Amino acid sequence: MTDATQAPLVLVLHGATGDLARRMVLPAIYTLSSSGFLPEQFSLVGTGAEDVGAEAFRERVVDSLTEFGGVSSAEDPAVVAFLERLSFAGPVTVEDAGTLPARIAEVADGQPATVIHYLAVPPVAFEPITQALDAHGLADGIRVVYEKPYGTSPESFEALDRVVHDVFDEEQVYRIDHFLAKEATQNLYVLRFANELFGGMWNRNHVAQVQIDVPEVLDVAQRATFYDATGAALDMLVTHLFQVAAEIGMEPPYAIDAAGLAKSRERVLGDFRPIDPSEDLVFGQFEGYQDIDAVADGSRTDTYVAARLWIDNDRWSGVPFILRTGKRLAASGQRVTLVLRSDHELQFGAAAPGEPEVCPENAHLRCNTISLSLAGSGSISLRTTVKRPGHDLVLANGTAELDLASVDPGRSVPPYAALLYDVIRGDRSLFPTAENLRQAWRAFAPVQEAQAAESVPVHSYAPGTWGPVEADALVHPYAWQIDTHPENAGPDDITVGLTEHGADHG
Numbered sequence: 001m002t003d004a005t006q007a008p009l010v011l012v013l014h015g016a017t018g019d020l021a022r023r024m025v026l027p028a029i030y031t032l033s034s035s036g037f038l039p040e041q042f043s044l045v046g047t048g049a050e051d052v053g054a055e056a057f058r059e060r061v062v063d064s065l066t067e068f069g070g071v072s073s074a075e076d077p078a079v080v081a082f083l084e085r086l087s088f089a090g091p092v093t094v095e096d097a098g099t100l101p102a103r104i105a106e107v108a109d110g111q112p113a114t115v116i117h118y119l120a121v122p123p124v125a126f127e128p129i130t131q132a133l134d135a136h137g138l139a140d141g142i143r144v145v146y147e148k149p150y151g152t153s154p155e156s157f158e159a160l161d162r163v164v165h166d167v168f169d170e171e172q173v174y175r176i177d178h179f180l181a182k183e184a185t186q187n188l189y190v191l192r193f194a195n196e197l198f199g200g201m202w203n204r205n206h207v208a209q210v211q212i213d214v215p216e217v218l219d220v221a222q223r224a225t226f227y228d229a230t231g232a233a234l235d236m237l238v239t240h241l242f243q244v245a246a247e248i249g250m251e252p253p254y255a256i257d258a259a260g261l262a263k264s265r266e267r268v269l270g271d272f273r274p275i276d277p278s279e280d281l282v283f284g285q286f287e288g289y290q291d292i293d294a295v296a297d298g299s300r301t302d303t304y305v306a307a308r309l310w311i312d313n314d315r316w317s318g319v320p321f322i323l324r325t326g327k328r329l330a331a332s333g334q335r336v337t338l339v340l341r342s343d344h345e346l347q348f349g350a351a352a353p354g355e356p357e358v359c360p361e362n363a364h365l366r367c368n369t370i371s372l373s374l375a376g377s378g379s380i381s382l383r384t385t386v387k388r389p390g391h392d393l394v395l396a397n398g399t400a401e402l403d404l405a406s407v408d409p410g411r412s413v414p415p416y417a418a419l420l421y422d423v424i425r426g427d428r429s430l431f432p433t434a435e436n437l438r439q440a441w442r443a444f445a446p447v448q449e450a451q452a453a454e455s456v457p458v459h460s461y462a463p464g465t466w467g468p469v470e471a472d473a474l475v476h477p478y479a480w481q482i483d484t485h486p487e488n489a490g491p492d493d494i495t496v497g498l499t500e501h502g503a504d505h506g
């Protein structure tokens with residue numbers, strides 16, 4: 001543990017009775033606590049729209065840790081010790097802060113403390129809680145964490161940001177995008193900037209296309225009210241997929257630190273061309289979506305979105321970034337693929353009869369890729385053209401895969417635990433800045449306008465499929481790479497040093 005993490009810590013979790021707290025945030029805090037990453041003097045204060053009281057809150061925490069935190073017994077000494085640190089302070093409004101100020105003072109006990117307010121509340125509650133912290137003198141010197149979405153349109157982003165900057169300095173603000181904290185996402189820039197092999201070819205001269213593909217088998221029935229008002233593009237495209245695109249596309253930072261990374265991400269996001277809905281956007285909705293309770297009759301909400309993004313700078317000019325995500329698709333995965341340019345015909349001739357067509361028409365045999373799975377502990381794969389073992393010169397594909405969990409000591413940190421620990425130690429490297437999100441909203445604005453104007457069709461797709469076929473035109477002349485990955489490889493593929501792995505599951 002570093003010195004910065006030794007000071008007494010008060011973590012105020014607003015929305016502590018909600019779904020995100022239950023599934024992600026509380027288990028992440030417990031993970032840090034039980035593995036010794038929290039200071040001796042640590043206290044967790046929950047708040048919610050209703051005051052459920054400390055005992056009921058502790059019971060919810062036990063449920064959360066049992067279901068999502070790997071805890072098997074509430075009698076476990078680590079759990080007992082954790083529960084002793086919890087209290088509940090009820091709602092916090094501009095008019096009334098309830099018992100929260102007293103609780104914070106009590107834990108700090110007159111010493112300098114790290115105070116973190118984590119807003120795991122619906123976006124409509126971001127502004128009132130921010131103003132409440134200010135009104136009750138609770139904002140000075142604290143760190144504040146905002147869940148996604150930070151705004152739901154360019155206008156609401158600006159309005160929220162004005163309120164936030166009226167109260168806080170930018171350095172106090174941590175905006176969550178948990179895809180940035182995935183182990184494999186963090187490897188994107190390490191791969192480039194620590195390995196000349198990759199750094200030297202990370203540009204339009206060598207990369208023909210980039211795919212950022214996050215299909216999900218997940219349903220949305222559990223959170224239909226939220227989802228019907230949001231849709232795939234708002235939930236995933238302007239947030240996670242844009243941030244991953246920025247991570248792939250950024251120029252080398254002047255330093256690998258929070259300020260350097262932030263500046264590089266901001267710059268490349270500034271080069272994102274606003275998406276052209278008439279050319280580069282496909283919406284889908286799975287059949288049966290409108291039968292879900294809480295989904296509005298005739299809803300046009302997109303449960304699927306595919307988009308072609310162009311980055312207008314010297315490095316990426318002419319290289320399409322294909323972004324795809326959707327619910328109730330054929331498989332789950334979180335895969336980034338750089339499809340590499342290749343011209344083997346000169347040396348090896350055209351494809352033999354019966355041999356699958358060469359890249360780019362098929363993007364299969366002889367097509368080289370660098371690919372990362374962002375799911376779980378993550379992996380990096382290299383798909384190369386090799387000689388098939390035997391007397392004759394026959395080309396085949398070989399895929400070498402590095403499972404990041406196999407790198408010593410093999411313990412990956414779940415994204416929410418990673419981000420929380422960064423907030424505690426004051427490291428903003430993995431958090432989007434306000435300028436970053438402003439640029440994301442700028443490039444995304446035409447998508448939202450097209451939705452509002454109903455100018456782009458929402459294609460129906462059967463659950464369990466890969467979504468609307470109309471999206472295939474976006475990747476043309478290549479193929480979607482996620483379903484050509486080893487488990488679905490063609491008959492001519494061979495696999496080199498492949499660690500056994502199944503489908504990509506998030």
Ligand SMILES: NC(=O)C1=CN([C@@H]2O[C@H](COP(=O)(O)OP(=O)(O)OC[C@H]3O[C@@H](n4cnc5c(N)ncnc54)[C@H](OP(=O)(O)O)[C@@H]3O)[C@@H](O)[C@H]2O)C=CC1
Nearest residue numbers: 015016017018019020048049050120121122123125147148
């Ligand atoms: N759930 C998820 O998978 C994800 C959620 N998020 C984001 O996390 C945030 C919370 O989402 P989620 O947990 O799903 O939502 P829920 O509706 O499940 O929970 C919301 C929480 O906020 C409290 N709350 C509601 N309104 C107010 C208010 N006006 N003032 C203070 N507290 C309030 C609720 O208290 P009470 O219980 O008393 O009503 C509850 O504790 C949202 O911004 C969401 O976009 C981000 C990524 C994934």
Ligand SMILES: O=C1O[C@H](COP(=O)(O)O)[C@@H](O)[C@H](O)[C@H]1O
Nearest residue numbers: 148178179216218235236240506
């Ligand atoms: O933020 C969100 O992310 C999840 C996917 O992320 P994962 O890392 O939990 O697999 C997505 O299912 C959800 O719709 C979205 O709100």
